[in-house]
Amino acid sequence: MHIPTQSCVLYLWMCALTFVKSEECTRDNFISGNLYNSNFDTSKLDATYPLGSQVRVGCSIGFTGFFKLFCTLEGWKSVGSICELRSCGHPGDAPFAEFDLVKGDDFVFGSEILYKCDIGYRMISRSNTRRCVALGWDGVVPTCEPSRCPQIVPQENVQVIGDADEAMYGNVVRFRCRQSSMILDGPEEIYCDENGKWSDKPPTCKELICEEPKIENGRVRDFVSVYRENDIVDYRCNSRYKPVDARPSKCSKVGVGAEWVPKPLCELVKCTLSQPPLRGTTYVRTMKSVFLPDETVTVTCEADFWIGTPETSQQLVHCRNNGNWDILPICNEKRCGRPDEQGVAYPWNRDRRGQTRPLGSVVRYTCGNDYSPTDDRSEATCTGNGWTPNPLCEAKCSPPRGYSSLLQDANRWEWMKKLGHTQTYTCRTGLRKPEGVQRATCTADGWMPNPLCEEITCGTPPAYDRLAAGPRKWTTKPGNTQPYECMSEYKKPEGVQRATCTAYGWIPNPLCEDKCPKPEIENGFAVRASTGIYYYACNENYRPLIDGWWHDVSCNGDEVGGRIRCIGEKKCGQLPVIPHATLEDTANDDYKEEQHIKIMCDRDYKLNTPHITCQAGKWNMGQLLPDEICTPNHTPCGPPPKVDNAVITTAYQTEYLSRTIVTYQCRDDYVMGPKDSLTCKNGDWGENVIHCDKCCQDPNDEALPTTADVEEEGSVTTGTNPDLVHDVSTTSNKEVEHSTSGP
Structure with a gap:
């Protein structure tokens, strides 16, 4: 009985303990239960709560919500909503910018946005981001301003x-x-x-410079590497090629660049045929449409068509070297247009321009005034040779107006003649026939000359513009004389003082003649300008001795001065000027094609081409410029070093040949050191050992001006002004030395 009693007591105690525990709720039960969310802040919750307790559960930083716990016999119960991310709202728009959400899915705690300025704007704020924190958006809305480019400082031109x-x-x-x-x-x-x-x-x-053009199927004839504005390139196409544009190609400004206008191009010389042939035209045994020079094709015309002449129906046509056919290979329909003769009137005066009529056409026609039909029925027929009859109208001449007062022995019926008739006649006294006329001729325009006779007078003399002084009115009758003077570049003929009116005009004729006779130029011609200068050019296949296609020569006293000569276009004239060189055969001025002229350079210069060659009328220097033919053997030196209180006794140069010696001279009251000269050695003057020392000076004397003072006054220079160098050299007895001698 004792053991069962103890067991019963233990059981009752455990039941009582269990009941007490069931009346409490714990923090651990909440955290481990299904009501818990990681967004809650449980740091302030107690470990246990008695039955019936109400507990407000807070949210973690960045979260918001209203959530309560109730402690019941069944454990924790809740009301309200769980903690959710806190919203910061719209972050704000920035002018001239856009933003992107780079972190998070909405404008809530923890999200981040990135602002980007619009194109052409730049961010001037320190930060271009904003983050959503517990208290809202951090920072401020950033600012964008327009992007500006730096100032442009252009060159002067x-x-x-x-x-x-x-x-x-x-x-x-x-x-x-x-x-x-x-x-x-x-x-x-x-x-x-x-x-x-x-x-x-x-x-x-x-x-504005154009480079030498590269011409496919052609070559440039100039020996020029650089062309300036308005320069024209001289080029020639290869055999069987011709220029695309006949105009000269000029270096021109096009837009902002330099181009050749028109562009120098060469195209194959060819003649073309229309395939298939035009109506009425047939090509004999050929189907091709392009022909080269010297090739031929036979053209046959159908009935009522012609080629070459209205009587020809078949023709062999040749392709010329210029790409044109000698005869256009097209058959023309035989038609009749307006008659090409004087006096023809109806019906052609009513036809439209270019209107023609087919072969066999018959028309009735009339002739104009002073003409009459040559056909009795006044009918014209279109034939292969044109309108028939030919001519359609015949002109008639009636007596010339006023013939009785002009002519001696005038007879009206003698002057009623047909077209082409000639008539002898004599003028009345005081009248004469026009110069060169012997007989009168009946023409479609009446009698010629018209008038038949003219009054014998002297009018304005020929070459009137050569006169310096004379009467205002020169019209007078034969026998009268007039005083006159010639312009300075003209003179009166020898022995003549006055001009005389004769039946043949003023004598002398001309009244004034050139002081200098017009030069006679073999293979050329000359034209005199009003200034007295003669301009001359050469005939085809010749050119002036001096470069260029024309030149001028002036009148010196009674002679024409200057070198007037025309040489073959493939010959070369005067030799080019080549610095530091001597050319053989310089006495000659007429050099033949492919003739070589030997070149010898001065001492200390090396020869880069042994000779120049006359080619196509120009001197070929082997792609070299004149100053590139003889070049120094050694590297030249620049200006020698400056020495205080001294000048160099020769004129200033920008370059000095190797082995050139320059000598210094001290200013007054200064003496030269041990050395007074430097030598250029392959581009280097070496160590400067020149110095000028002050002579002995009384301590009481005022200090002499410094070199800079003297230079400022312009009385002494260091070699930059040859005139000032001359002034200083005259104050010293030192000998001026300068040597460019070789080793």
């Missing part, structure tokens, strides 16, 4: 069109050269990009 100082994104500035003879070297326009940078560097202006 470049003109800027547009805002080059305050340019913003999208602004465009354009450039052009202030001088029309220059072109842009760089872009014609640039723009300010979204990053505040210019799209390209500003251009510069350079001289």
Whole structure:
């Protein structure tokens, strides 16, 4: 009985303990239960709560919500909502910018947005992001301002069109050269990009220069490497090729660049045929449409068609070297147009321009005044040789107006003649026939000459513009004389003082003659200008001795001065000037094709080509310029070093040949050191050992002016002004030395 009693007591105690525990709720039970969410803040919860307790559960930082726990016999019960992320609302728009959500899915705690300025704007705020924190969005809405490009400072000869100082994104500035003879070297326009940078560097202006064109199937005949504005390139196409454009190609400004206008191009010389042939035209045994020079094709015309002449129905046509057919290979329909003769009237006076009529057409016609039909029925027929009869109308001449007062022994019926008839006649006293006329002729326009006779008078003399002084009115009768004077470049014929009117005009004729006779030029011709200068050019296949296609010579006293001579176009005239060189055979001025002229360079210069050659009338120097033929053997030196209180006793140069010696001379009151000269050695003057020392000076004397003072006054120079060097040298007895002798 004792053991069962103890067991019963233990059981009751355990039941009582279990009941007490069941009346409490714990924090651990909540955390481990299904009501818990990681967004809750449980740091402030007690470990246990008695039955019936109400507990407000807070949210972690960045979360929000209203959540209560109730401790019941069944454990924790809840009301309210769980903790959710806290919203920061809209972050705010930035002018000229957009933003993207770069972290998170909404504007809630922990999310982050990134602002980006619009194209052409830049961020000036320190930060371009905002984050949603517990108290809302951090920072401020950033600011964007327009991107600006740096100021453009163009070269002096470049003109800027547009805002080059305050340019913003999208602004465009354009450039052009202030001088029309220059072109842009760089872009014609640039723009300010979204990053505040210019799209390209500003251009510069350079001289308008065209390079030698590369001509396919042709070659340039000039020995020129650089062409300037308006220069014309002389080129020739290869055999069987011809220029595309007959105009000369000129170096021209096109837009902002330099181009050849028109572009020098060569095309194959060819003649073309229309395939298939035009109506009425047949080509004999050929189907091709392109022919080379000297090739031929036979053209046959169908009935009522002709080629060459209206009587020809078949013709062999040749392709010429210029790409044209000697006869157009097209058969023409035989038709009759307006008769090509005088006096024809109806019906052709009513036809439209270019209107023709087919073969066999018969029309009745009339003739104009002073004409009559040659056909009795006044009918014209269109034939293969044109209108028949031929001519359709015949002109008739009636007596000329006023013939009785002009002619001796005038007979009316003698002057009623047909077209082409000639008539002898004699003019009355005081009248004469026009110069060169012996007989009168009946023409479609009446009797010729008209009038038949004219009064014998002297009018304005020929070459009137040569007179310096004379009567205003020159019209007078034979036998009268007039005083006159010639212009300075003309003279009266020897022994003549006055002009005399004769039946044959003024004597002498001309009244004034050239002081200098017109030069007789073999293979050429000359034209005199009003200034007295003769301009001359050469005949085909010849050219002047001096370069160029024409030249001028002036009148010196009674002679024409200057070298007037025409040589073959493939010969060469005067020799080119080649610095530092001697050319053989310089006495000659007429050099033949492929003739070589030997070149000898001066001492200390090396020869880069042994000779020049006459080719096609120009001197071929082997692609070298004249100053590139003889070049120094050694590297030249620049100006010698400056020495205080001294000058160099020769004129200033920018370059000195190797082994050139320059001598210094001290100013007054200074003496030269041990050495007074330096020698250029392959581009180097060596160590400067020249110095000028002050002579002995009384301590009481005032200090002499410094070199800089003297130079400022312009009385002493260091070799930059030859005139000042001469002034200093006259004050010293030192000998001026300068040597360019070789080793």
